[in-house]
Amino acid sequence: MHPIGMPSSSPQSERVRQIARVAWAAPCSAVGLFFGALIMLFGGRIIRASGIVEITWRDNKEACGRLANSLRFRAITFGHVVIAVTAEELDRMREHELIHVRQYERWGAAFLVAYPLSGVWQWLRGRQAYRDNYFEVHARLISAEQQSGRNRRPTNSG
Numbered sequence: 001m002h003p004i005g006m007p008s009s010s011p012q013s014e015r016v017r018q019i020a021r022v023a024w025a026a027p028c029s030a031v032g033l034f035f036g037a038l039i040m041l042f043g044g045r046i047i048r049a050s051g052i053v054e055i056t057w058r059d060n061k062e063a064c065g066r067l068a069n070s071l072r073f074r075a076i077t078f079g080h081v082v083i084a085v086t087a088e089e090l091d092r093m094r095e096h097e098l099i100h101v102r103q104y105e106r107w108g109a110a111f112l113v114a115y116p117l118s119g120v121w122q123w124l125r126g127r128q129a130y131r132d133n134y135f136e137v138h139a140r141l142i143s144a145e146q147q148s149g150r151n152r153r154p155t156n157s158g
C-alpha cells in the first residue's frame with residue numbers, strides 16, 4: 001500500500017526488492033534446504049515451488065509411521081523453505097508458515113538466534129517457550145487479522 005501522492009513502485013523495483021529479501025534470508029533457507037535434502041533422501045518431496053520451497057515427508061498422517069506421527073512440531077520454516085510432516089498439514093498451516101517467511105525476510109540470519117532467544121526469554125519468565133514466543137504471537141496476530149479481513153470483505157473468489 002502506498003500513501004496517496006507517492007509514486008507506486010515499478011515491477012522492476014519490486015523484483016529487485018524480492019531478490020534482496022531472498023538473499024537476506026538465504027543463510028536460513030540454506031539450513032532448510034539441508035534438512036529438506038535429508039527428508040528427500042528418505043522419500044520426501046517438494047510439492048510446490050513458487051518463491052517458496054515446500055518439502056513434505058508424506059501426503060497424510062495415515063501414510064506416516066508412528067515416529068513421524070509422534071513429532072510434536074508438524075511444520076517448520078527456515079527462510080524461504082517450509083518443511084511439513086505431511087502435505088495435508090502443510091495446506092492447513094501454510095498461511096501461518098508464510099508469516100514466518102516474512103519474519104525471516106525482515107530479520108535475515110538473525111532470526112535463527114532471535115527466535116530461540118525469544119523462547120528462552122519467555123521460559124525464564126515462567127511462560128511457554130513456544131506459545132508465548134514473540135514471533136509466534138506475532139504470527140497468530142497477523143493470521144487473525146488476515147482472517148477477519150477476509151471475513152469482512154465478501155468476494156466471489158472465496
Ligand SMILES: [Zn+2]
Binds near residue numbers: 136
Ligand atoms: Zn509458528
